[in-house]
Amino acid sequence: MLRKLSLRNARRAAKDYVVYMITMTIFAALMFAFNSMLLSRDIANLSDDVPMMAIMLGLATFFIVIIIAWLIRYMITFMLENRSREFGAYLLLGMHKKQISRLFFRENLVMGSLAFLLGLGFGLFLKLVLMSVFYSLIGHDYHFNLDLNPFCFLITGGIYYGCYLLALLRSKRKFRKMNIIALMNVNKQNQQIREKGDVWKQWLFFLAIGYLLFYYFLMFSGSADISTLLLLTIGIAFAVYLIYLGIASFVVRYIKKKRKGIYNNGNLFLLRQFSAKIKTMPFTMGTLTVLFIFAILSMGIAMMFGDYLNKQLPYDFPFDISAVHENPDEDFAELIALADDELKILDSHRFAIWQNGADEMNMFLYTNLHLFRDKYKNPDGSPNRQKIIDEQRAYHSYDTFMKLSDYNYQRKMLDLGEVKLESGQYIIQLPNRVYREVKDKMGNVPLIIDGEIYQFKGFMTDRFAQDGHNGADYVIVVPDDTVGLEPYYGRIVITVADKKASGLQERLDPWFKIADNEEGPAEETFFDRGFGTKQILIYSSEVLVRADVEQFLKYLLNAMVFPLFYIAMVYLCVALTVLSVQQLSDSAKYKFRYAVLKKLGLNQREIDKLIWKQLLWYYLCPILAAVFVSAVIILTVSDIFVRNTGVNTMVGYYFGFTVMLLLGIYMLYFLATYVLFKRAAG
Amino acid sequence: MNMNELIRVCDIEKYYGKENNITKAINHVSFSVGAGEFIGIMGASGSGKTTLLNVMAAIDSVTAGHIYYEGKDITEMRENRLAEFRKHNLGFIFQDFNLLDTLTVEENIILAMTIRNRSKREIEEKVESILTALSIDDIRGKFPYQISGGQKQRCACARAIITNPRLILADEPTGALDSQSAEMLLETLTKMNEEMRATILMVTHDAFCAGYCRRILFLKDGEIFNELVKGKKSRKEFLNEIFDVLALTGGERRA
Ligand SMILES: Nc1ncnc2c1ncn2[C@@H]1O[C@H](COP(=O)(O)OP(=O)(O)OP(=O)(O)O)[C@@H](O)[C@H]1O
Numbered sequence: 037m038l039r040k041l042s043l044r045n046a047r048r049a050a051k052d053y054v055v056y057m058i059t060m061t062i063f064a065a066l067m068f069a070f071n072s073m074l075l076s077r078d079i080a081n082l083s084d085d086v087p088m089m090a091i092m093l094g095l096a097t098f099f100i101v102i103i104i105a106w107l108i109r110y111m112i113t114f115m116l117e118n119r120s121r122e123f124g125a126y127l128l129l130g131m132h133k134k135q136i137s138r139l140f141f142r143e144n145l146v147m148g149s150l151a152f153l154l155g156l157g158f159g160l161f162l163k164l165v166l167m168s169v170f171y172s173l174i175g176h177d178y179h180f181n182l183d184l185n186p187f188c189f190l191i192t193g194g195i196y197y198g199c200y201l202l203a204l205l206r207s208k209r210k211f212r213k214m215n216i217i218a219l220m221n222v223n224k225q226n227q228q229i230r231e232k233g234d235v236w237k238q239w240l241f242f243l244a245i246g247y248l249l250f251y252y253f254l255m256f257s258g259s260a261d262i263s264t265l266l267l268l269t270i271g272i273a274f275a276v277y278l279i280y281l282g283i284a285s286f287v288v289r290y291i292k293k294k295r296k297g298i299y300n301n302g303n304l305f306l307l308r309q310f311s312a313k314i315k316t317m318p319f320t321m322g323t324l325t326v327l328f329i330f331a332i333l334s335m336g337i338a339m340m341f342g343d344y345l346n347k348q349l350p351y352d353f354p355f356d357i358s359a360v361h362e363n364p365d366e367d368f369a370e371l372i373a374l375a376d377d378e379l380k381i382l383d384s385h386r387f388a389i390w391q392n393g394a395d396e397m398n399m400f401l402y403t404n405l406h407l408f409r410d411k412y413k414n415p416d417g418s419p420n421r422q423k424i425i426d427e428q429r430a431y432h433s434y435d436t437f438m439k440l441s442d443y444n445y446q447r448k449m450l451d452l453g454e455v456k457l458e459s460g461q462y463i464i465q466l467p468n469r470v471y472r473e474v475k476d477k478m479g480n481v482p483l484i485i486d487g488e489i490y491q492f493k494g495f496m497t498d499r500f501a502q503d504g505h506n507g508a509d510y511v512i513v514v515p516d517d518t519v520g521l522e523p524y525y526g527r528i529v530i531t532v533a534d535k536k537a538s539g540l541q542e543r544l545d546p547w548f549k550i551a552d553n554e555e556g557p558a559e560e561t562f563f564d565r566g567f568g569t570k571q572i573l574i575y576s577s578e579v580l581v582r583a584d585v586e587q588f589l590k591y592l593l594n595a596m597v598f599p600l601f602y603i604a605m606v607y608l609c610v611a612l613t614v615l616s617v618q619q620l621s622d623s624a625k626y627k628f629r630y631a632v633l634k635k636l637g638l639n640q641r642e643i644d645k646l647i648w649k650q651l652l653w654y655y656l657c658p659i660l661a662a663v664f665v666s667a668v669i670i671l672t673v674s675d676i677f678v679r680n681t682g683v684n685t686m687v688g689y690y691f692g693f694t695v696m697l698l699l700g701i702y703m704l705y706f707l708a709t710y711v712l713f714k715r716a717a718g
Numbered sequence: 719m720n721m722n723e724l725i726r727v728c729d730i731e732k733y734y735g736k737e738n739n740i741t742k743a744i745n746h747v748s749f750s751v752g753a754g755e756f757i758g759i760m761g762a763s764g765s766g767k768t769t770l771l772n773v774m775a776a777i778d779s780v781t782a783g784h785i786y787y788e789g790k791d792i793t794e795m796r797e798n799r800l801a802e803f804r805k806h807n808l809g810f811i812f813q814d815f816n817l818l819d820t821l822t823v824e825e826n827i828i829l830a831m832t833i834r835n836r837s838k839r840e841i842e843e844k845v846e847s848i849l850t851a852l853s854i855d856d857i858r859g860k861f862p863y864q865i866s867g868g869q870k871q872r873c874a875c876a877r878a879i880i881t882n883p884r885l886i887l888a889d890e891p892t893g894a895l896d897s898q899s900a901e902m903l904l905e906t907l908t909k910m911n912e913e914m915r916a917t918i919l920m921v922t923h924d925a926f927c928a929g930y931c932r933r934i935l936f937l938k939d940g941e942i943f944n945e946l947v948k949g950k951k952s953r954k955e956f957l958n959e960i961f962d963v964l965a966l967t968g969g970e971r972r973a
């Protein structure tokens with residue numbers, strides 16, 4: 037009897053719970069795909085000797101396992117709730133609780149295993165898709181490679197069944213505690229209404245909104261320091277949960293006060309539907325929103341780094357080899373010999389950077405760049421020279437100059453056009469990043485060399501290695517016949533034939549260090565030289581071999597970009613799946629409600645409209661909240677990023693693009709759910 | 719034929735099931751309903767009463783035959799026009815209530831008005847008076863699963879008649895009510911019938927309730943097998959007649 041029942045149930049359940057099965061299959065597939073990506077040799081090769089990638093991926097996996105475990109538990113609880121009425125009926129007919137829970141357990145195990153096997157198949161396919169997506173995102177070629185790893189099956193199976201059994205045991209305990217009437221009423225507890233005691237909850241909603249606005253204000257006004265902001269950002273997660281705790285009460289209050297809006301066609305129905313739904317699962321909705329926030333943030337930040345890789349890296353390291361030496365007459369003989377040996381030198385130029393014994397330009401920058409705010413300003417606005425000397429090493433001790441012929445020679449090496457200057461004129465060469473901040477003012481700083489006033493001709497913002505090599509942040513270009521300048525330090529730039537990474541950088545680094553140490557007092561003068569004000573992704577050294585540095589930075593950045601995309605994708609998949617399952621699983625309940633509305637005289641078009649609105653509200657809620665919250669964070673972060681790296685991108689771009697991308701995926705999911713839901717409930 | 723005939727049911731049939739397992743829920747039924755009539759439908763359980771009301775409300779389709787409302791055949795009408803027809807003419811009191819579980823008693827009633835785009839003021843006034851008339855104003859804020867069967871029934875009733883429909887189809891509206899509540903409801907229906915000129919078709923098992931009707935159709939195995947008209951008879955005479963007919967049909971039920 038029991039076996040027959042169990043068998044028939046399983047068959048019926050498999051049919052009824054297609055959604056459940058599909059979801060479990062998707063989870064298994066996702067987990068398998070991501071795990072096998074994590075363990076794949078291709079990815080391991082990509083990260084090479086940088087452990088950062090492994091660490092980041094490990095961290096990401098940890099969070100993902102947590103989320104998937106939560107999901108599995110959610111699905112099983114959901115399943116139990118859906119069938120509890122039936123179980124109540126069995127109890128009423130005289131079956132034992134133990135029998136039923138064994139039935140449930142066995143049934144679930146069968147279905148779970150089925151889903152797992154199906155998931156493995158899909159997972160293999162998914163992995164291939166994801167791999168090629170990731171590779172194209174980080175600009176590599178991907179060659180299809182099945183790369184089956186038995187260890188991966190083991191891990192995936194372990195996590196899946198671990199989570200599954202835990203969830204089952206939990207729900208079994210829960211089930212044992214219920215009596216018949218509780219079981220039969222589980223479905224009806226939808227709107228557990230203690231509405232009278234609920235009034236205070238709507239204030240949570242206002243409180244949370246207030247908190248968000250306050251956060252917005254602090255972020256944009258820039259009046260709080262980083263640690264405060266971080267703390268407040270953690271508070272955001274709480275605010276999100278509070279919003280969901282409060283919003284249902286808010287809507288219910290709105291209905292109870294009989295505001296005008298409820299008298300409009302089906303609105304009353306929609307509002308009730310919405311509040312009932314949210315009320316039963318504020319925690320789930322909050323978690324979904326937090327997942328979306330994570331997805332948006334990860335994706336946005338990944339895009340920033342990706343953008344840097346594509347746009348800024350070539351700008352920051354224009355010369356094949358570039359070096360400085362504290363001795364203005366340094367001949368760089370050893371460097372030249374080594375470089376020629378390894379990479380074959382095509383062209384090189386050795387020259388000096390000059391100084392005029394003054395530091396007007398440096399002082400101007402210390403008091404005008406956003407980075408320093410008002411830290412080095414005296415009350416009257418003049419620079420606090422002593423404080424700067426005590427605390428700052430961003431710039432050299434003196435303003436830096438370059439002769440026009442040296443400037444033009446380097447421009448020629450970079451395939452840039454020649455620049456002309458009359459005597460008595462100067463131009464300022466600086467990177468975009470600094471130019472954007474000072475373009476209106478820096479030209480007005482009077483330049484006096486040897487008692488003669490020079491005339492400002494304009495700015496140049498070409499790529500020019502200005503992180504301590506061709507000046508720190510800027511260099512002033514003057515005609516060759518300028519008198520009164522002292523040589524400051526020695527420079528060499530080299531173009532080579534072999535552009536591939538060779539490890540030369542690593543071999544040159546100690547060579548330069550030794551050179552420093554050999555001359556005792558020189559160390560002092562050398563270290564008074566700055567590397568500019570770049571704050572993110574700084575790679576400064578006295579010698580830079582482009583191919584090597586680029587390779588290193590690419591590894592480093594990919595180690596960030598890759599796991600961030602990974603997190604974003606999984607969270608998005610998980611959240612969207614939960615959202616759709618939520619709606620589809622309830623479609624039977626909705627079917628009845630819409631049938632009643634139809635009997636009351638709504639026509640199909642009106643019903644479709646209601647369904648559309650209901651889904652839209654429900655879908656828009658978490659994503660809008662997530663967009664609203666993450667907007668301020670991403671915009672602030674990208675503002676800092678753009679200002680500090682000098683990437684030539686609009687601040688809103690990362691946010692806009694991320695949201696567009698997510699909304700695109702979201703829309704697809706929404707439409708699919710709408711079609712399925714309409715078929716099931718309409 | 720009656721001059722102000724509202725509905726004409728022409729030889730309708732309704733079958734459930736497939737080939738070798740057919741239930742003839744309605745079998746060749748014809749009758750007509752005049753505007754402003756108060757008709758009772760009686761019959762044993764399973765005799766096809768609910769089915770008859772459902773096809774008359776166009777909630778269900780007929781297998782064969784036609785139903786005309788003011789000369790228009792609703793069995794041939796498109797779905798959208800049927801919806802309009804239901805919205806503007808019909809109040810249906812369902813045997814199993816069909817209340818929306820996410821809405822309170824009061825909101826269930828309000829919703830029936832809002833989907834007909836009535837104004838806020840009209841809604842508020844009417845809801846007040848109907849809640850009092852059916853004495854459910856003390857449970858107005860409760861949800862369907864929190865109230866008794868009888869209260870649900872009165873709520874369903876209120877929802878059906880609040881819009882002043884021209885035609886009320888009531889499927890055992892007093893089934894779950896005690897005699898006092900039943901009387902209150904029947905008075906309300908009678909008032910609507912007399913003052914608003916609403917046409918009413920009411921299914922009932924209860925002879926006492928049927929006594930409120932002007933005419934009674936008796937169904938048996940999906941066919942009309944008898945018809946009683948109150949005419950000028952006193953209530954008592956009419957009731958006796960009903961009991962006589964019931965003794966014929968319901969005899970087997972009581973045995
Ligand atoms: N959806 C359906 N599918 C199959 N058979 C049905 C369906 N609905 C009703 N029937 C059958 O049609 C017949 C008439 O049912 P109906 O519900 O009209 O009876 P009723 O007169 O309203 O009975 P009661 O007084 O018990 O409400 C019954 O034999 C019933 O079993």
Ligand SMILES: [Mg+2]
Pocket residue numbers: 767768769813889
């Ligand atoms: Mg019936």
